[in-house]
Amino acid sequence: MTRETEGGAADVGPQQLWLGSDRPRRGRRPAYSREAITAAAVSLADAEGLEAVTMRAVAARVGAGVMSLYSYAPDKETLLELMVDHVSGELPATGQATGHWRADLKDIAHQQRALMLRHPWLPAALATRRTPGPNALAFLERVLAVLRPSGLDAATRVEIFAQLTAFVAGHVTHETAQDRASWSAGRAAAEARYLAAVAADGHHPELAEALAAPARRVTPEATFGRFLNRLIDGLDTG
Structure with a gap:
């Protein structure tokens, strides 16, 4: 029509x-x-x-x-x-699955992140419903095959792919926004002093504990990897 x-x-x-x-x-x-x-x-x-x-x-x-x-x-x-x-079409539609579906799925997520960083407009374009074209369908076919060893039914595998894509898109949107903000060293130091003062006031013990924890790598890649691990390692296949 x-x-x-x-x-x-x-x-x-x-x-x-x-x-x-x-x-x-x-x-x-x-x-x-x-x-x-x-x-x-x-x-x-x-x-x-x-x-x-x-x-x-x-x-x-x-x-x-x-x-x-x-x-x-x-x-x-x-x-x-x-x-x-x-x-x-920049995403590989073929690739040898290792059989370790969680590791393969993480690799796919990193490929999606790289694509969205190359094309920062893509997360916004994906936010509205899109009918997948031939390139998107070829990539989806690969992801569904990667997920087959999980034992999940086909419909659930499609949902996991949608969940993963939404996670990557949201993370990249935040990541690129932070890049554009690009706080100065002085502003970052001022924020650190502010949070330290709040943590020391005795009214925010949970925050104080978090700030006292050993420092973690805060590179964009490291942060994305930690978040991704929590998402995929926590998927329930029961």
């Missing part, structure tokens, strides 16, 4: 989008492709953020007229679908 968009083109459903031709059915052979348009949109989002991705801006990048883009992506939502699947 289709509907008319503001651009004058008919919206496309998932089957038409992913299983149909990526070329307009009518008119002369175009000088660009859906792949080129999607790559331009991804490049724009990587450089300037998701809010910078408009049909007009993408058209300017590929040297096309705005109206001609609607033959490939009738609206920004469809373009986002294409962008998400485009970068999903």
Whole structure:
């Protein structure tokens, strides 16, 4: 089923989008492709953020007229679908599973984190419901195979993949926000003094105990690894 968009083109459903031709059915052979348009949109989002991705801006990048883009992506939502699947192609769809599914799943999570750090707009794009395209489905197939030794049923394995992706997306969103904040050394020292004063007031014994604990590595990779271990090691397969 289709509907008319503001651009004058008919919206496309998932089957038409992913299983149909990526070329307009009518008119002369175009000088660009859906792949080129999607790559331009991804490049724009990587450089300037998701809010910078408009049909007009993408058209300017590929040297096309705005109206001609609607033959490939009738609206920004469809373009986002294409962008998400485009970068999903960077995730390995094949790989030798070790049979140790928790370790394999952690490796997959690290791959997802690396992808989202390369494309910081991706967590926000994933926050709304997306229909998985061929690249995303290929990666999902790999993850479900990795989880097979867990003994969990197929539906639960899909839920675990969704849970893992949401965790990685949330963590990367926080991580990139912290990077942008980039507190000065002086501000960090002031915060440490403040927390030490609060811990010493006798009203926050739990915080005092936490602050007195041995220091942990606070690199982004180390923090992500600790959080990930708690998530995956705590999965109940009973």
